[in-house]
Amino acid sequence: MNTAVNRDLFLEKINALIAGKRADNCFYYTQEKYSKMLSEVVSAKIKCNTPLNYRRLKRFDVLKINDKEKLIVPLKPGKTNIQYYVINEELYSILYETHTKIRHGGRTRMLKELQAEYKNITYEVVMLYLNLCKQCQMKHSAPKKGIIVKPMVSSELNSxxxxxxxxxxxxxxxxxxxxxxxxxxxxxxxxxxxxxxxxxxxxxxxxxxxxxxxxxxxxxxxxxxxxxxxxxxxxxxxxxxxxxxxxxxxx
Ligand SMILES: [Zn+2]
CATH class of the missing domain: 3.30.420.10 (Ribonuclease H-like superfamily/Ribonuclease H)
Incomplete structure (x- = not known):
């Protein structure tokens, strides 16, 4: 039995979700929007001379890993945990890996795990994923122990x-x-x-x-x-x- 989330279905739903957002929202990044922001942050780091550049550098930094540049949240002094910005195309594999790692943990665990590592994975995306997870849905629909579902029938007068x-x-x-x-x-x-x-x-x-x-x-x-x-x-x-x-x- 395949208990994973259907990738195509997830992409279809996520695209519909993103289509309803403004293009300048700060949570959902297409590859294009991400690359544009990345180069803007790189040039802002070279010459931070405008209020816009200044605001960018408060929200973004660039980290080079194996010659690949990644958008991250600027590290606070003394902190070492890096929070990455992710693009829409990465959402499925990140959610899949995290959800598998925490053995189908619920939304609270999911959000905690994801937010430790990623900046822009939203509650609605997590919920969208969990609602498509067959194994989690089965877990929720299973009858709870201790609740009597069958009505009781008495056949004797004083039973x-x-x-x-x-x-x-x-x-x-x-x-x-x-x-x-x-x-x-x-x-x-x-x-x-x-x-x-x-x-x-x-x-x-x-x-x-x-x-x-x-x-x-x-x-x-x-x-x-x-x-x-x-x-x-x-x-x-x-x-x-x-x-x-x-x-x-x-x-
Ligand atoms: Zn699940």
């Missing part, structure tokens, strides 16, 4: 029930501040109880009275979290030793 609380503290009715919602998973039959607190004893008392009317549920689940259902179950155990319940928190 599964849900207990949740509605918080009415801001709109209390006298001493009642919560509503307990108890729902049978199979029949969807709902019972509501007013509660003065959300303490486990009080909730458990009402759950137990429902159990005693309709039968005990084998599984008790709650959107209020694991700790909540654990506490209710231990309270119910304290009141009714022989009951068998399995906790299941659904988040």
């Amino acid at each position: 599964r029930c849900q207990v949740d609380l509605i918080d009415l503290q801001s709109n209390r009715d006298g001493e009642y501040k919560f509503i307990m919602v108890y729902q049978n998973h199979l029949t969807k039959f709902v019972q509501l109880r007013p509660l003065k607190t959300k303490r486990a004893e009080e909730v458990a008392h009402h759950v137990l009275s429902t159990f005693l009317t309709f039968g005990a549920s084998a599984i008790l689940q709650s959107d209020n979290g694991r700790e909540f259902s654990n506490q209710i179950i231990s309270e119910i155990y304290a009141m009714w030793k022989d009951v068998k319940i399995v906790r299941h928190s659904q988040t």
Whole structure:
């Protein structure tokens, strides 16, 4: 399986992106624009006599490597890390090598690696590349562990029930501040109880009275979290030793 980014597709997209930019933008360099800037910087270094030349030399320097001249960011005193300007044609191979080197790392890693070495590789170019990487896209679309995708189906009347609380503290009715919602998973039959607190004893008392009317549920689940259902179950155990319940928190 080829998991690399399709080069032709990348070039097509990058060309469309650059076509939407002004010709004098300072991030995207055609070979022609790069060569022109390079010779301008070289002559500015020989004779820096205009404000334009001065501004150029603040942004650019020229470094000769194996008889080839490269545009770089002027080194600050005491610094040694060189940042290169790259031309559009180099983008694909640089992104490919970096992305492979960091084993399909995400945009933050990519940007960090690239910006250490190159001056003009933009966020949008990195995102364009990552969005075309099949391996990264598969990684993102894979279902996350721990999330239940399949809906739960109950076949028995008391196999599964849900207990949740509605918080009415801001709109209390006298001493009642919560509503307990108890729902049978199979029949969807709902019972509501007013509660003065959300303490486990009080909730458990009402759950137990429902159990005693309709039968005990084998599984008790709650959107209020694991700790909540654990506490209710231990309270119910304290009141009714022989009951068998399995906790299941659904988040
Ligand atoms: Zn990737």
